[in-house]
Amino acid sequence: MSAPSHRTLALILGALAGMGPFSVDMYLPAFPALGASLGATPGAVQATLAVYFLGMAVGQVFYGPLADRYGRRGPLFVGLGLFTAASLLCAVAPDIGWLTGARLLQALGGCAGMVVARAVVRDVTDERGAVRLMASLMLVMGVAPIIAPLVGGALLPVFGWRGIFVILASYGAAMVALILLFLPETLPMDRRRRDGVLATLRIWGGLLRDARFMGFALAGGFIIGGMFAYIMGSPFVLMELHGVPPGQYGFYFGANAIGIMVVGQVMSRLAQKLEPARLLPVVLTVSAVSGLALLGVTATGLFGFWGIVATLFCYVAMIGAVMPLTVALGMGPHGKMAGNASALMGTLQFGIGAMVGVVLGALQDGTALPMAGVIAACGVAGWTVRRVLVR
Numbered sequence: 001m002s003a004p005s006h007r008t009l010a011l012i013l014g015a016l017a018g019m020g021p022f023s024v025d026m027y028l029p030a031f032p033a034l035g036a037s038l039g040a041t042p043g044a045v046q047a048t049l050a051v052y053f054l055g056m057a058v059g060q061v062f063y064g065p066l067a068d069r070y071g072r073r074g075p076l077f078v079g080l081g082l083f084t085a086a087s088l089l090c091a092v093a094p095d096i097g098w099l100t101g102a103r104l105l106q107a108l109g110g111c112a113g114m115v116v117a118r119a120v121v122r123d124v125t126d127e128r129g130a131v132r133l134m135a136s137l138m139l140v141m142g143v144a145p146i147i148a149p150l151v152g153g154a155l156l157p158v159f160g161w162r163g164i165f166v167i168l169a170s171y172g173a174a175m176v177a178l179i180l181l182f183l184p185e186t187l188p189m190d191r192r193r194r195d196g197v198l199a200t201l202r203i204w205g206g207l208l209r210d211a212r213f214m215g216f217a218l219a220g221g222f223i224i225g226g227m228f229a230y231i232m233g234s235p236f237v238l239m240e241l242h243g244v245p246p247g248q249y250g251f252y253f254g255a256n257a258i259g260i261m262v263v264g265q266v267m268s269r270l271a272q273k274l275e276p277a278r279l280l281p282v283v284l285t286v287s288a289v290s291g292l293a294l295l296g297v298t299a300t301g302l303f304g305f306w307g308i309v310a311t312l313f314c315y316v317a318m319i320g321a322v323m324p325l326t327v328a329l330g331m332g333p334h335g336k337m338a339g340n341a342s343a344l345m346g347t348l349q350f351g352i353g354a355m356v357g358v359v360l361g362a363l364q365d366g367t368a369l370p371m372a373g374v375i376a377a378c379g380v381a382g383w384t385v386r387r388v389l390v391r
Contacts, residue, residue: 012182016113022168026151055106055111060343060346060350063075064342065340067343071187071192075116080113082112083110084172092162118327118331118342119187148253152250207344211391215390217348218389219383221348221351224353225378229360229378233368241367259314260319266320267321276325280325280329281387286318294308294315295373298372
């Protein structure tokens with residue numbers, strides 16, 4: 001199998017990394033219908049999302065070492081198979097407990113795509129090339145949040161919420177075919193690690209003690225944690241508090257995704273001229289200020305609904321710069337353990353996402369303030385942790 005072109009590689013890896021966002025965003029418009037169908041409370045429905053983030057965090061612990069030991073394709077096929085089967089289990093769920101368990105399995109499979117995509121980027125590029133390729137992935141991944149809620153909203157009146165999970169199962173099966181046909185193995189035999197469990201734990205311990213790696217991983221993790229707060233809180237804030245119809249919810253979500261795509265492409269060009277390490281502090285500052293502005297307009301009511309929409313857009317759009325920069329800078333020195341580094345980075349990000357879900361649920365008071373407060377806190381934390389840990 002010949003090596004794919006840059007564009008083809010970006011499309012495949014973007015589709016792999018986009019499985020997580022697509023699995024999250026596609027069923028958001030169905031929250032009210034899903035709860036009514038299964039007799040579940042809004043909190044129980046929201047828990048199906050929080051447990052997905054938990055599964056994404058836990059699963060990456062295993063796929064990283066497997067991808068470094070056995071290559072990228074084998075663990076990827078295992079994960080995609082699990083994702084496809086679990087999506088079908090979601091589609092036939094008789095109650096909210098079944099759905100929650102199936103969502104956990106779906107996440108444990110889907111996270112393989114995110115781990116392997118980042119590891120492949122490190123396999124085939126240097127630091128500047130990684131920023132460029134990651135920015136291209138952001139362009140492809142940006143399509144998922146645009147399409148997913150629109151597809152979910154369109155499927156809902158025709159096939160119900162169960163049809164959404166059938167589409168996700170088809171997505172997983174299609175990815176298996178694409179990998180078989182177009183993505184060769186990028187980790188040659190002589191670069192594969194033969195570490196046992198103890199050696200893997202030592203690698204993870206070394207990464208956890210690496211202040212530079214942790215600074216970039218946690219900075220990206222906290223900013224992305226704010227995005228998770230937006231994903232979990234926006235159905236309630238937009239549809240229930242501000243009366244946005246489910247069919248229109250996807251347009252607001254899509255606008256933020258377009259912001260991610262545009263910022264990602266701008267960052268791709270800037271990274272060819274400026275050092276990524278000089279760009280990241282600026283990006284994190286914009287994220288923190290945007291989060292604080294969101295909290296300000298929410299608490300005061302300044303500019304009303306559109307004030308919330310505008311400041312959310314500014315915060316979420318910066319993900320298009322934060323993700324490629326933190327991944328490239330954090331994983332750059334760790335080419336020999338890219339799978340483990342990718343897994344730990346993803347585990348930290350989704351672990352923060354799971355904690356955000358718990359905090360958001362505990363603070364829920366029937367207003368938009370909990371979502372805004374958590375996003376602001378995540379933005380400030382991302383800025384702070386890079387400044388403290390990265391010298």
